[in-house]
Amino acid sequence: MMMMMSVFLLVLYFTTQISGLEVKSVPEVSGGFVHTELEKTVSLTCLSEPQDAELVWLRNGQLISVAAGNTRGSSRLCVTPVNHLDHAAIFTCQMKNNASVNASVQLEVTYAPLHSGKEEVSVEETRELELSCDVFANPPVLVSWQRHGDPIDLSEGSFLLTNDGFMSRLKVARVNRAVHQGPYSCVTSSPIYPNRTKAFEVTVTDKTLQFQTDLIFPMIAGLVVIGCTTLLAIISRWKWITQCYK
Helix, strand or coil, X not given: CHHHHHHHHHHHHHHHHHCEEEEEEECCEECCEEEEECCCCEEEEEEEECCCCEEEEEECCEEECCCCCCCECEEEEEECCCCHHHCCCEEEEEECXXXXXXXXXXXXXXXXXXXXXXEXXXXXXXXXXXXXXXXXXXXXXXXXXXXXXXXXXXXXXXXEEEECCCEEEEEECCCCHHHHCEEEEEEEECCCCCCEEEEEEEEEECCCCCCCHHHHHHHHHHHHHHHHHHHHHHHHHHHHHHHHCX
16 A cells, blocks of 8 residues: 555656646746736746756747747747737747646736827817827726816717727817817826826817819819810811811
8 A cells, every 4th residue: 555655656746747837937927917018028938847848839829939949948938029919918838749738927018098298279160170089008097088177078069079998089070169169188097007198279260161172173074075175166167167268
């Protein structure tokens, strides 16, 4: 009985050594996640037991090409610079001859929306107005639109607000100078980044006469055809008269 137990423990020992894979990271792994930011560098190192095992890397299940000599016993992988597409990406290190032996980490990329400064906007009376503000961020941000420093009441002034996760847009279908002219601002609030503000100064100008080009161009083309036809008729008639007098 003691002999059978010793054999079992020996098998367990060698199995643990053969199947041992560990992924270390800079920044450090926390709960299987590596927290980082845009434009940063993440360095991943895969360590194996035994140390001569051949290793491969995958990103979201797709094989990554690594340099020769960077696959035996330990293998390093750098993600630089980190971008939006790296968020939630899963990097897996596994033994080449046994895919069931593997270790993975997932990137958690945080970033703030890219908006700031002031934009001058000029729009004609009765025309459409659209103000846009970048809100693409992780974690997601709260967005508020203000006019003259006060929150905009969407039930007044014919305002329409949309948000697709990338851009927040404030629209007015038909501008009225008395209602819509003035300063606006888009403010985003993040749980980890400082608030960001983009300002707009909207100036409503007098309405100008707009030519309906979809009607004007066909008319001009028609006149040109008529003119050319008339000119050809006159030339033809003149040639006939000239021949009669010869």
